[in-house]
Amino acid sequence: MTVAPDRREAPFRAAQGSIAWQVEAEGFDPAREHAIESMFAVGNGYLGVRHVLPLPGAWGDLFVAGVYDRKDEGLAYSELEFLAPERGDSVHVQLEPLPYPLHASVRVEGELLAIPGANARAMRRRLDLRCAVVEVEGVHETEGGRRTRLSSLHCASLADPHVLLQQVTAAAENHWGTIEITSSLFDPVEAHRDPPVVVLEHIRSGDLELIRYATHASGYEVCIAARAFTREDGRDAVVYRRVLAVFTNRDVQDPRAAALARIEQLAADAFDALLGDHERAWREFWEDADIRVDGSPATEQALRFTMYHLRIAVDRDPGASIPGRAFTGRAYEGHVFWDTEIFMLPFYLYTAPPLARNLLRYRRHTLDGARARARSLGYAGACFAWESTVTGEDVTPTRIILKTTRQEIPIFTGTQQVHVTADIAYAVWRYWEATHDEAFLAGEGADLLFETARFWASRVTRDERGYHIRQVVGPDEYHHDVDDNAYTNWMARFNLERAAWLAGSLGSAARPRLGADEPSRWQEVAAGLCCAGPDDRGVIEQFAGFHALEDYRLSPQERFKAPVSRLFHWDKVNRLKLIKQPDVLMLLMLFPEAFPRDVVAANYRYYEPLTDHGSSLSAPVHAATAVRLGLYEDAERYWKQSLWFDLSNRMQNSDLGIHPAAMGGVWQALVFGWLGVRFTSDGPQVDAAPAVRLPAQWRAVALKLAWRGRTYPVARSAEMPGGPP
């Protein structure tokens, strides 16, 4: 009797389906461990904890959103070698790495069991993406053959962002030795870590433990209270459960009281209920956000990994946004970049719009800081800082110092990378388009649009040709002091036009917030702003004079590297036709209706060979653009490089945190690239043009997108016109 193919394959597909919901690591490799710590981090937008094994060299950090402190000069900036010492008097510079709170020890007859270690066997770790739980298991075998099976799980509750859950189980396989499990919120060996937070209090009382930290200069206090429950499971196993509550004086007046209150009332069986709430919250998220890629479980897995990290990076606190490496690592000191609005926000906008709104409210929250910055620079309105934290003040370093050689590298982005101001306005507009949240647009949105337009109107200079924006850095950070960067000018023009339109739309309601004739002034500047268009080859010049730069032959070996030597030779690179990441191509991606296909093709052909992809943001944009042009070999190569960027530790800098902006770019490359989604009054429409095809292994793609208060299923199969050749 033959078995029908469907029935034969069903168990296999079921197994692959479950595999695509997890990332599993077997064994231990010191060279990859720090990257694993980042990848397996847990969080919920309020806090994040790296996943660490009990090793002396582990980088176990807990981050709490919004808890920043003065810069510690010994802490690295973006790479381990890079220091960025001075930041003036600001006390909100670095996201404070707090001590790891999930220490746990298992002893058998007093002997500490170490996994990993010489006696550890069959260690595996699993990041369960569906439930957002990290599980570790292994066997400890002594020289005499005594085997103890160890397993643990932990998570950061998505249902209650102040709660961390931890469970450790030890089961004797072939012995009757006494098993003891203990835990600690604080490891004294770590006490000399840098930067050491101030420990205000650390107490233990029965099954309760509490620790309070204070930052050095910014006045934040963090309190963690933990309650442990131990029970024996049969004769030979011990189950140890712990509930931790984390509060700060950003959330409540008395974080100590709040943390204690949260755990003191817990019953012994509360753990299961809390875990259930957490899993339920994640089910609800996946209900709207999941992406099915039939035929490619590896792609499904990588996409879910991407969305997992995007989800744990954001919460509903309008006082904080997403740090450059989310809450998974110390790189970039926890600063907020344009990454949030341009690369990550679309994911939230079309899967969980309230989270997108919250990210924009953060910018409204820091508007006063942006206003102050504009004034300090001699401009009107609001000039958002290239790198910001909780106040909106500029925390971008002005130089990098190499740790070992003390060589200095100047940083121009802080003073010149002004396009972030227009990026925020762009995001406000796209949010409104996708949600029709009129209340937001008329209130906080209008504040942002008007103040940013005001800034651009004051930032421009005028000559006989029109208005110019001079001495800037565009998305391509290899070139500074450039004039009329195409991306900056186009985005500024969009900003001015939308602000003028909104002023007109709001009518008298807007008048109290506007100066006389401001909207008409904005329209005038927008109309006269020099925005480079395609030349006779179809190429848009990246900035004035780019075409006249010295040619540079870029070798394959130089691509996809952290651009250390480029920074060393910043002056020379400034004169070369060599770019770090998409600049003009960014523009074409953000305004797909504005540029016909032949213009996109001309610019891709021109700029792609000049790009060394020194930024993780580069590959996803190239993937999306290449798909649109039918350059499938390029598209698949860039797609794979970006999809597995952190999972493969592509640029060897995932140790200091994952790359959430690149992840947002991946999601956009799928939705707007491979699926060619465009939004109409009828909702999202998939591009079914015959020329567009899916990667070979994909039989179908299905997801949901939110649009104006409704959720729409979106699907495309390989059998549609334009399927595989």
Add this chain to the structure above:
Amino acid sequence: MSSFDSILLPLDGSLQAAKAVPSALWLAERLHATLHVLHAAPHPLAPANALERLSALAAQRSRTVLHQTKVDPVQAVLEATKQHHVKLVVITARGESASRDVERGRTLGRIARALVVESSVPVLLVPLHDRSVLPWRSMLVAASGDPESDGALAAAARLASALDLRVTVVHVIAEPGSGGLGGYADAAYHELPWRLEEMVKRALLSSSPEDVGRIEGLAVRRGDPITEVIAEVEQRRSSVVAVGWHGDLSPEHANVLLGLLERAAFPLLVVRKPPPPEFRLKVGDEIGPRPDSTEGDHV
């Protein structure tokens, strides 16, 4: 008791081979190790005076075990490392052949060569011109930046901790054409001193705090690796140098090790590159293809 609880000392009866005895004895005492003295020859020596005949009378102590076998010496040594769970082998670079002044051009004798190439156990090579002084005070680890260095560093730190020695890590930036210790695939972006610090941290990630605490300093030199390592030894008066080892003794791959053996007056602790860690991240290709497909998803 340290993890180096079993030491092997192969002796062929030559005076040259016996130059390893003092180091082996000192290590065995300091590490509270069992010292396995191995003699492989067609005619076993009378046990009563075997150690004397092997010029190793000083090795007569309660934790010394004498093994005699007629098996080929190379085979005997390799089997002994497994049979006796040996953690460290102490041997001169050359034995009888050096004593008989034959094969002058050879830096490594047959047995030492076999150990270095085939055994995974660290080997302490006492060079022909050894002028080292006991007790050891400090150790120098030559770090090439290659993965082999990781194993050497971790083993060296462990041994240094057991012996209460200070450890310095040195890297030599080889001048072009000097036959450097290793190249860098990311040469365009290689920031060496930082890499050295991070390489040390990575190698010692799962080492104990006591072992990590042995690392006192990191040194970077520029020039011919052999000359610079020797100079660093002289400057710091290091007692022993540890080198990571990939196992290939061909001249183009082993010129530094062989050069050190020829010129050095100090012992070399040669640590074989450990096997790749057993690690598997199940993403991409690891998830596997469909049963009827010819290729899976490729990362």
